[in-house]
Amino acid sequence: MKSLLELFFTSFGGAVAVYYGVKLLLVTRMLYSKMWFPLPKSFFSSMGEWAVVTGASEGIGREYALALAEQGMNVVIMSRTKATLEELAKEIGNTTGREVKVLVTDFTMDNIFSDIEEQLKDLNIGVLVNNVGILPSVVPCRFLENADLDQVSGVPDMSQMHNFLNNVYRLYNFQTEQSLCIFQAITRVINCNVKTMVKMCKTILPGMENRGRGVIVNVSSGIASIPFPMYSLYAASKIFVERFSQGLQAEYKKNGIIIQAVAPFGVSTRMNGYQSTNVVTLSPRDFVKSSLQYLRAGDRTYGSISHTFLGWLLQSTPLKIVYAEAVLNGLQEFVARKLAQKRSMAALSAA
Incomplete structure (x- = not known):
């Protein structure tokens, strides 16, 4: 019985060593692409x-x-x-x-x-x-927030662009959850x-x-x-x-x-x-x-x-963490804030 247990643990330890050895080899392949x-x-x-x-x-x-x-x-x-x-x-x-x-x-x-x-x-x-x-949208959004899902839209007009920019800034100020995902459509994607x-x-x-x-x-x-x-x-x-x-x-x-x-x-x-x-x-x-x-x-x-x-x-990363509402809302707010900052800087440099 003892010899069987020793054989099992020895085999198991060898298998683990081989597994992680292969993982390490794969890592080195990615680190030294020119050589591999x-x-x-x-x-x-x-x-x-x-x-x-x-x-x-x-x-x-x-x-x-x-x-x-x-x-x-x-x-x-x-x-x-x-x-x-x-x-x-x-x-x-x-x-x-x-x-x-x-x-x-x-x-x-x-x-x-x-x-x-x-x-x-x-x-x-x-x-x-x-x-x-x-x-479909630079600012991440939920699927149904896209206002033009079933349309094959072309270049947005200026009124649409104005509304889009307003929504970006309003999201940055945490005042609305209105749609940010416009201008694109399922067919185009x-x-x-x-x-x-x-x-x-x-x-x-x-x-x-x-x-x-x-x-x-x-x-x-x-x-x-x-x-x-x-x-x-x-x-x-x-x-x-x-x-x-x-x-x-x-x-x-x-x-x-x-x-x-x-x-x-x-x-x-x-x-x-x-x-x-x-x-x-x-x-x-x-x-x-x-x-x-x-x-x-x-x-x-x-x-x-x-x-x-x-x-x-x-x-x-466990999907429960990725899919948490706080994480998703934080992602949306972060991207919207970055875009708002970029546009503000562009407007200042152009003035």
Whole structure:
């Protein structure tokens, strides 16, 4: 009997040691990405002549376009803002000498992909970055607080904007719980965050399969690590991004194609009100530079060490704490206050 107990505890202790040894190994892999996941200097250009980046006019998409051009690829940049795309195309051409193709399109709309397919059909595309996405509301809110859920809305008029700003300031003063989540609609979010990614993969993946190489990066979000209140629609759309990416990678890995979902937390972009950069809120350039080092790290990554830690912390926190009313209300008030402060500073500097 004694020998059996000794064998059990020895085996159990060995299993625990192996488990935590593997965990430690995985941590070191994320800390030393260049050592664990080295990329040859010609890695990206060996995938094909062209890279396609959606949502490329600013933020993360803009930096992916610049980074891939710096790696020797010609770039197709896509968004609905022609002026900023043309400015980026000029910058890429001047700094890298690479060819740039500008496609102006609004991914929130229907029936746009036949023209995109026509524009891309003759290109040898080695990298696709599905970055474009919209947030239903910068200020987090409960699902039914969105006044335009069933409408396909366009650009808000000034009266709507005036009401929105008033609501932000009123929330900051803790006087109201009126709707802050306006201007976006279910159809626009689904079209931009979900449909666009699927259709772009459908357009570009066949060429990669035929050539037996290629890279697809689908940008998700760190808040999709758990069912995230106050961003329910956005987080759900990003979970689709992750599951779709992981399924495709399982299907096409044998064809030499890398398909990865990248799930950042804080990156200083327009989507989060250009928050100041720090250890956890990265600049778009720093985040993109870091995330490209993790291309061989699996079908889903956070793209940086600090965001990997945040993901672990969020997933380790009991949901009862995350879902507490005080926490949710505090999140809403904090974001609204930050936005109000940003607008106040902008108004003062413009005066």
